Amino acid sequence: MGPVRQPSVSPFAGHARPRAIAIATVQALLIGAPGAWLAGHVPAAHAQGAQGAQSADAHRAEAQKPYAIPPGPLAAALNRFGRDAGVMLSFSTEQTNGLQSKGLNGSHGVQSGLRALLAGTDLEAVVQANGGYVLRKEVAPPPAPAPSATAKREAESMLPEIHVSAARTPEMATGRVHGHVAKRSATGSKTDVPIVEVPQSLSVITADELAGRAVSTVKEAVGYTAGVTPSASFDLREDLTTFRGFPFDWASFYLDGLAMPSTTYGVSTSEPYGMERIEVLRGPASMLYGQNSTGGLLNMVSKRPVAEPLHELQVQLGSHDRKQLAFDLGGPIASGSEWTYRLVGLVRRSDTSVDFVEDNRTFLAPALTWKPSAATSLTLLASLLNDDLGHSGGTSAFLPASGIALPNPNGTIDRDTYGGEPGFDFYKKKQMSVGYEFLHRFDDTWQFTQNLRWRKVDLDYQTAYGLGLLASDPSRRTLRRGAFGSFGENEALAVDSQLQAKWVQAGIEHTTLIGLDLKRTQLDEKRYFGFTGPAIDIFSPVYGAGLALPATPDTDQSVEIRQAGLYAQDQMKFDQRWLLTLGGRWDAASHEVENRLKATTSRLTEGKATGRVGLTYLFDNGLAPYASMATSFTPTLASNDYGPPFKARTGKQREVGLKYQPPGSNALYTAAVFELTQRNALTADPDQVNHPAGQVQVGEYRSRGLELEAKTEITPSLSLLAAYTYLDAEVTQSNDGNVGNTPKGIPRNTVSAWASYKFRGEVLRGLGVGLGARYVGKRPSADAAGYYMVQSFTLLDAAVSYDTGEWLFALNVSNLTDKVTYDCWYARCWYGPSRQVLATATVRW
Known part of the structure; x- marks a missing residue:
């Protein structure tokens, strides 16, 4: 049986005048007064009490992303979706040979996006324990027995049932990575994109890698990274590091995309235990970040x-x-x-x-x-x-x-x-x-x-x-x-x-x-x-x-x-x-x-x-x-x-x-x-x-x-x-x-x-x-x-x-x-x- 379809929910559901609120939001932020918007925002009422709240949670559980995948061969569309969504899709060429996809446009979660791409085929995507998906022939559900009159009355009095998959949350550019291999980043473009689409060399050290190696300093964190040479010296004052042959520079270190200030001898440092990931973008990055080191930057x-x-x-x-x-x-x-x-x-x-x-x-x-x-x-x-x-x-x-x-x-x-x-x-x-x-x-x-x-x-x-x-x-x-x-x-x-x-x-x-x-x-x-x-x-x-x-x-x-x-x-x-x-x-x-x-x-x-x-x-x-x-x-x-x-x-x-x-x-x-x-x-x-x-x-x-x-x-x-x-x-x-x-x-x-x-x-x-x-x-x-x-x-x-x-x-x-x-x-x-x-x-x- 295929996954149960979720009802379509607008991101502005329950909010009055969404366009006016959106415009007011940007105006307030651009003049540096986010509090003006926060003070004027009225939260939406929760529908149907606790069960309505659960429905909202279920909707938010599947992260929405915008997609623009044109119609074409199903294999190409699935590969593109996997890169953009940051999920593993496993299938054979025999499964997709000769099949076409209608494409995908607009915002979707992983499961709803896969259903749309596979529409009109006899395939379905099945979630795996590692968070990835495999394709298989869609299995027809067995015929259900006719319900009794009592069961019908009870069903009519109940709220609609919503099935939520226990799938692992798709990778986001600032979120957790399960394992050692990150597939998405925002450091190289300031947009949430697959790493393979960044036209510069980029490495990500994940929290799982930091924990597995018991890293205590940022200098230790980058010790297994290409293009980066941490100093061999023992020095707790700062994380002396070179990028592509250029000596350490105070302009090389960023936290959440913003530069970290330093005095001449009081260089800003960070605690690796507080980091979700540490990313190294090699080479100049001034187009995105302004004043910046020639050899590259390290963004925590x-x-x-x-x-x-x-x-x-x-x-x-x-x-x-x-x-x-x-x-x-x-x-x-x-x-x-x-x-x-x-x-x-x-x-x-x-x-x-x-x-x-x-x-x-x-x-x-x-x-x-x-x-x-x-x-x-x-x-x-x-x-x-x-x-x-x-x-x-x-x-x-x-x-x-x-x-x-x-x-x-x-x-x-x-x-x-x-x-x-x-x-x-x-x-x-x-x-x-x-x-x-x-x-x-x-x-x-x-x-x-x-x-x-x-x-x-x-x-x-x-x-x-x-x-x-x-x-x-x-x-x-x-x-x-x-x-x-x-x-x-x-x-x-x-x-x-x-x-x-x-x-x-x-x-x-x-x-x-x-x-x-x-x-x-x-x-x-x-x-x-x-x-x-x-x-x-x-x-x-x-x-x-x-x-x-x-x-x-x-x-x-x-x-x-x-x-x-x-x-x-x-x-x-x-x-x-x-x-x-x-x-x-x-x-x-x-x-x-x-x-x-x-x-x-x-x-x-x-x-x-x-x-x-x-x-x-x-x-x-x-x-x-x-x-x-x-x-x-x-x-x-x-x-x-x-x-x-x-x-x-x-x-x-x-x-x-x-x-x-x-x-x-x-x-x-x-x-x-x-x-x-x-x-x-x-x-x-x-x-x-x-x-x-x-x-x-x-x-x-x-x-x-x-x-x-x-x-x-x-x-x-x-x-x-x-x-x-x-x-x-x-x-x-x-x-x-x-x-x-x-x-x-x-x-x-x-x-x-x-x-x-x-x-x-x-x-x-x-x-x-x-x-x-x-x-x-x-x-x-x-x-x-x-x-x-x-x-x-x-x-x-x-x-x-x-x-x-x-x-x-x-x-x-x-x-x-x-x-x-x-x-x-x-x-x-x-x-x-x-x-x-x-x-x-x-x-x-």
């Missing part, structure tokens, strides 16, 4: 309220006296309610592999969604994150290369050595944010969204830091030290308003996006650099020496950055196969610096045009070759002591790639080759006599490379993640005498693989194992003359878990063989973390 998607009850409590113990408690709660406020919630929290207290460095974190992220109809939703998001790194500056405090990467007559410096001063050092960072996401669909064509977030970062940080070995000490054991301090705050407000239309003209399907992106960032900071402090025997340190910051800061400034960006994008699909993506943006940005030491104020106003063009061809077998070109601009935060603020750096990328998602599979394979160029980079001012330590913007970097990545569930039990990156990066213009050199810290080759297996037999059911390996090649310590190569390394990670359904027990080991790793810049080095064992118990109800 917060956990959001859910319609089904969710309760999770987690306890974790581990190496270095680690103790952690976390919880994830969500669901409707009450049965049949228009309100749903999510509350995620974590408290951690831990030592680390470096003496005196602690890893103490408190995180809380509440969220609330109001969905008065299928067409309208408002989600409120907030977060609080406090990091306290104990009596330390969060790192090993700049140890010398001699004794780590370079020889020293005294041997090797111990990996747990701290070069700072525990009685003087501290690092305390507080982050808080509040915002909302609003969505309103006017009809099957138009929808309006607006995302807003206010975020603040406060930093108090001081530390003794290493200045290199004392030249006058022939024993080569004395580390010179200075006192450093950074104190400040960064407050940012960002709002992104988008109007989207899905329409068809002359056989071409359009997804058109028009947006206005506004940002304001206010940075206020003081920095102190002291170069005379008590030295320490780094091979046998004794602490307790007195240190003090200099009386006068080296930097005392207020920086304000404003940006207004207007952008437009059109994703045009024609002939069911060709997809042309065109986008352009104009940004007006101002940069004002108040130097309180010199009592001067400098201003710079820039206008920048950026864009992207991409062409993709969609084969029926799942292959999707593409070519694209994109540009970027990135603000330069370094201060210019001899003139106006520095201009933005500009970037340009050419990329050719191939994405492959076999129909009916849970897999995504990608390959890309690219060339990236960045201009306006800082390099030494030739006039060092009049401008000592001055810089000018004539530098240029170029990066070429190849990326391969596979995310696949080979069988229902076996999953594999694999990535390879080849990078040829070099300095192409500079006044520093380093033209032709590779930028510091950039390896030529990186390889990674993670395999996990879940036993499904009667004896070992619930048992899971995982094993991973990460290889990072040799990389230069500097891009200047006299650099040395930092050794390559391979790290192994492992996991064992047991899942009873209600309880999940896991044991994770990172750096399984306790391999010694380090990163070095010039004459300073930082050890990587030692082996860490984590035991986690999770209960779900």
Whole structure:
């Protein structure tokens, strides 16, 4: 028997004057007063009491999406529907051979869409345990016995019965992914589209992958991702990461599509446990996001309220006296309610592999969604994150290369050595944010969204830091030290308003996006650099020496950055196969610096045009070759002591790639080759006599490379993640005498693989194992003359878990063989973390 058809329900049912309300909604939001609409909205009455509420819940359970699939061969229509809906459809060519579909237009859920596509055939779609569907011959129902007179009277007095499928909710761009393979994303287009339709390289790390590898930092999260090289150093202050050969940049990190503000040394960080997914878009993305890093961006998607009850409590113990408690709660406020919630929290207290460095974190992220109809939703998001790194500056405090990467007559410096001063050092960072996401669909064509977030970062940080070995000490054991301090705050407000239309003209399907992106960032900071402090025997340190910051800061400034960006994008699909993506943006940005030491104020106003063009061809077998070109601009935060603020750096990328998602599979394979160029980079001012330590913007970097990545569930039990990156990066213009050199810290080759297996037999059911390996090649310590190569390394990670359904027990080991790793810049080095064992118990109800 086929699925029972649901009655058609308008998204505006029960609301008076829907068009007037919709217009008032957009007017209120565009002038920045969403409360005007909220105050004037009157919720619809619920029909037929509790059973009417259940009917509304059933309708909302099958998420509606707009489709524009023209008539044609049934196989092509089903493949197209599977990509757009984000579901697996399994069928044979014999089943669909010679059959035609009438197409699909308008908004549908997965089941109603499949019924429409299969209308007129003798096939039906049957849901599977994994959330996918298989086709089979429609089975005729057996004849029902004639009802008795009593049964007839009882049936007439009852409300109509509605059957709700227990199918897994179709994947959404900001929702949960079951397993390791995401098929949809909004990071690469700001629209909910299949990843194969994005004409740039894009990776998604799902919440299931984060949990399976027991990820604690964003840097750990991207360790198995192509095109991304996390620093090997142990540093809890920030997630040092390079994208396609370009060094870490504060403009690289986004949360829910909005930039995360940072002070110079207080970079915004995020808690992976609070994320639904972490996405990496490689290459320029300024057409969508404005001021942005040349190498790419990392967008973290917060956990959001859910319609089904969710309760999770987690306890974790581990190496270095680690103790952690976390919880994830969500669901409707009450049965049949228009309100749903999510509350995620974590408290951690831990030592680390470096003496005196602690890893103490408190995180809380509440969220609330109001969905008065299928067409309208408002989600409120907030977060609080406090990091306290104990009596330390969060790192090993700049140890010398001699004794780590370079020889020293005294041997090797111990990996747990701290070069700072525990009685003087501290690092305390507080982050808080509040915002909302609003969505309103006017009809099957138009929808309006607006995302807003206010975020603040406060930093108090001081530390003794290493200045290199004392030249006058022939024993080569004395580390010179200075006192450093950074104190400040960064407050940012960002709002992104988008109007989207899905329409068809002359056989071409359009997804058109028009947006206005506004940002304001206010940075206020003081920095102190002291170069005379008590030295320490780094091979046998004794602490307790007195240190003090200099009386006068080296930097005392207020920086304000404003940006207004207007952008437009059109994703045009024609002939069911060709997809042309065109986008352009104009940004007006101002940069004002108040130097309180010199009592001067400098201003710079820039206008920048950026864009992207991409062409993709969609084969029926799942292959999707593409070519694209994109540009970027990135603000330069370094201060210019001899003139106006520095201009933005500009970037340009050419990329050719191939994405492959076999129909009916849970897999995504990608390959890309690219060339990236960045201009306006800082390099030494030739006039060092009049401008000592001055810089000018004539530098240029170029990066070429190849990326391969596979995310696949080979069988229902076996999953594999694999990535390879080849990078040829070099300095192409500079006044520093380093033209032709590779930028510091950039390896030529990186390889990674993670395999996990879940036993499904009667004896070992619930048992899971995982094993991973990460290889990072040799990389230069500097891009200047006299650099040395930092050794390559391979790290192994492992996991064992047991899942009873209600309880999940896991044991994770990172750096399984306790391999010694380090990163070095010039004459300073930082050890990587030692082996860490984590035991986690999770209960779900």
